[in-house]
Amino acid sequence: xSSPVLWYATRTTGIVALVLLTVTxxxxxxTANRVSTRSWPGFAQQELxxxxxxxxxxxxxxxxxxxxxxxxxxIGWAAVVVPFASPYKRFWVAVGAIGLDLLLAVFVTxxxxxxxxxxxxxxxxWLAYVSWPVALAHAFGMGTDMGTSxxxxxxxxxxxxxxxxxxxRMALDRSRRQRTLAYPSVRDRPExxxxxxxxx
Amino acid sequence: MTPSLATRTSDPMTAARAPDRRGAGTMLLGAxxxxxxxxxxxxxxxxxxxxxxxxxxxxxxxxxxxxxxxSGLTGRGGAGFPSSTKLRSVGVAGATLVVNAxxxxxxxxxxxxxxxxxxxxxxxxxxxTARAMGAARIVVCVADDDHHSARVMSYAMAERSGTGxxxxxxxxxxxxxxxxxxxxxxxxSWLDGGPGVPTFRPVKGMPLSVRRRRALVHNAExxxxxxxxxxxxxxxxxxxxxxxxxxxxxxxxxxxxxRPGVYEIPMGTRLEDVIAPARPTDAVQAVLTGGFGGSxxxxxxxxxxxxxxxMAAVGGVVGAGxxxxxxxxxxxxRETARVAHYMAGQSAGQxxxxxxxxxxxxxxxTDLADGTADVTTVRRLHERLxxxxxxxxxxxxxxxxxxxxxxxxxxxxxxxAHVGGAPCxxxxxxxxxxxxxxx
Amino acid sequence: MTSITVNPVACAAYGYCAELLPELVTLDEWGYPVVxxxxxxxxxxxxxxxxxxxxxxxxxxxxEAPDPTGRGRSRAQAGR
Numbered sequence: 155x156s157s158p159v160l161w162y163a164t165r166t167t168g169i170v171a172l173v174l175l176t177v178t179x180x181x182x183x184x185t186a187n188r189v190s191t192r193s194w195p196g197f198a199q200q201e202l203x204x205x206x207x208x209x210x211x212x213x214x215x216x217x218x219x220x221x222x223x224x225x226x227x228x229i230g231w232a233a234v235v236v237p238f239a240s241p242y243k244r245f246w247v248a249v250g251a252i253g254l255d256l257l258l259a260v261f262v263t264x265x266x267x268x269x270x271x272x273x274x275x276x277x278x279x280w281l282a283y284v285s286w287p288v289a290l291a292h293a294f295g296m297g298t299d300m301g302t303s304x305x306x307x308x309x310x311x312x313x314x315x316x317x318x319x320x321x322x323r324m325a326l327d328r329s330r331r332q333r334t335l336a337y338p339s340v341r342d343r344p345e346x347x348x349x350x351x352x353x354x
Numbered sequence: 355m356t357p358s359l360a361t362r363t364s365d366p367m368t369a370a371r372a373p374d375r376r377g378a379g380t381m382l383l384g385a386x387x388x389x390x391x392x393x394x395x396x397x398x399x400x401x402x403x404x405x406x407x408x409x410x411x412x413x414x415x416x417x418x419x420x421x422x423x424x425s426g427l428t429g430r431g432g433a434g435f436p437s438s439t440k441l442r443s444v445g446v447a448g449a450t451l452v453v454n455a456x457x458x459x460x461x462x463x464x465x466x467x468x469x470x471x472x473x474x475x476x477x478x479x480x481x482x483t484a485r486a487m488g489a490a491r492i493v494v495c496v497a498d499d500d501h502h503s504a505r506v507m508s509y510a511m512a513e514r515s516g517t518g519x520x521x522x523x524x525x526x527x528x529x530x531x532x533x534x535x536x537x538x539x540x541x542x543s544w545l546d547g548g549p550g551v552p553t554f555r556p557v558k559g560m561p562l563s564v565r566r567r568r569a570l571v572h573n574a575e576x577x578x579x580x581x582x583x584x585x586x587x588x589x590x591x592x593x594x595x596x597x598x599x600x601x602x603x604x605x606x607x608x609x610x611x612x613r614p615g616v617y618e619i620p621m622g623t624r625l626e627d628v629i630a631p632a633r634p635t636d637a638v639q640a641v642l643t644g645g646f647g648g649s650x651x652x653x654x655x656x657x658x659x660x661x662x663x664x665m666a667a668v669g670g671v672v673g674a675g676x677x678x679x680x681x682x683x684x685x686x687x688r689e690t691a692r693v694a695h696y697m698a699g700q701s702a703g704q705x706x707x708x709x710x711x712x713x714x715x716x717x718x719x720t721d722l723a724d725g726t727a728d729v730t731t732v733r734r735l736h737e738r739l740x741x742x743x744x745x746x747x748x749x750x751x752x753x754x755x756x757x758x759x760x761x762x763x764x765x766x767x768x769x770x771a772h773v774g775g776a777p778c779x780x781x782x783x784x785x786x787x788x789x790x791x792x793x
Numbered sequence: 794m795t796s797i798t799v800n801p802v803a804c805a806a807y808g809y810c811a812e813l814l815p816e817l818v819t820l821d822e823w824g825y826p827v828v829x830x831x832x833x834x835x836x837x838x839x840x841x842x843x844x845x846x847x848x849x850x851x852x853x854x855x856x857e858a859p860d861p862t863g864r865g866r867s868r869a870q871a872g873r
Binding site for chain 2: 798799800801802803804805806821822823824825827854
């Protein structure tokens, strides 16, 4: 079936999903920074990150479903997860499929987090850092709304937010590592070094 | 000395045979002292055949356990657990007996000496214990950097195959040499294909397993004692030592002594008589007992009998039989700082309080030894001692805390002097500790 | 009788347990939890369970052994 409603729905849910994934990524980085305050304790940061990611996945699912259901252009269900299987905009849909595959891996391992080895969960979760630029690239590549100014500002905002969070994370890691490597004979603790709670 | 004892067929659980050589059934190193070879022929000539049970003798395991219980033998690996309890604790067929000859304690060489001088006594004990437990296999664990012991053990095991003295299959394993590798759960975890670090056991004494079969770990020296008890009976074992702490034990005396080495002594010997044969080079200031995770004993307590309870009463520890002698001319604080530094580096790296706490202790102790510490350092030291204890997967940090606490007590005068800003007069002296730890 | 233990090998000092259960869990100077093994008061059992769920390493363990005397409160009463 073909309808402009589906067309708008695909684009809207896509943009919302991208924004939510950006927020998820930023929250994930902030949680991993392990800087907590009285009003934003660590467990709450983790909980928020989880809930936003769930919402993002819901919008992502809606984006995918409306895109395939809309027969105006033919994409096909296979192309959702299999790259280069779409007759329409082959390359950029493939980028989207790759992004979705990565996100699915992150999502599924997180659902069963305590049933898989901790190292596996961590390794797969790092793929989130790959999936986000892939999603962004898919959005730019599909191009439909990328000419609009507010969409451009939104995208730039997302990039700034993620880059800012990553920069803060790297700075924190560096300063913490220096503090604890006073004792080189002891094995490094890869999980991150705890920070005293800031009072707020 | 005639080896007549060796030619008698043995049923050790019946009436005691009077040993016709002094110490024949009482000394682990007896054959070595009497000049017998450490090979199978020498071993059998001196000790006789191991009293393995006849087929179908269902009551034998309990008789052996009863004999070991009557003898009062306790584990010689450091924990001092009654050995008969361990003997009785596994009734599951197919279990694995793990012989712990790892000797992770750097100041200890007794297990190496035992394996060198009497490997067959250890293997006899392993066979007897395995049969009593119902174990299907024996694994002898020797550290991967201890090539001498590995060679001796391999040779001894090869000698025994096919002769009937080794009915239970025995293999040799070479876990990595590290302080914590000899810890029970770490050893079993390595044998099970894991990383060889202690595992979290929420219930104390939770059974260990290798490839889903029960595993029981025994120290090599303990098993050697079992081999003698099985041959000569509990009475002979109890004929040396003291009523509360019977039998002999191997100790490593090192530090400020002219003749460091392994000595076999009856339990209950006065501490000063234990270290005397090693010829301390100077007046003794204190002795580090038990090992690097043990505790310091002041010179005033040198008259104490060397046995678990009397030693504990003066703040000492029998543990793995290590005695590091600190001469008057050395600095107890500096040596303690060095030990703490070494132990911090030996952390398995798994538990926060140990990973962070031990280096903090070592740093504070070093500051104290350097004369740059103040009263807050000492207070913080005491607080951190409780912070690192009882919060890890193994007792490594607990041992360090105990050792440091004893140092702060025994060397209290030095602590005050160092806090007052006086750098140690003995700073430049080389360490009393074994070479691997000296900095 | 409900009690809590921490698996020190799994623990990576996230500190969520201390945030949720400050009455029972304090953090040492390096951020690792200190629990004293005392029984958990019935009013805090639900929070203890939540702390166990939230711990990213599943290092916070709640042991709800059945009360041997049979006179303790039921799970429903404990506020699940």
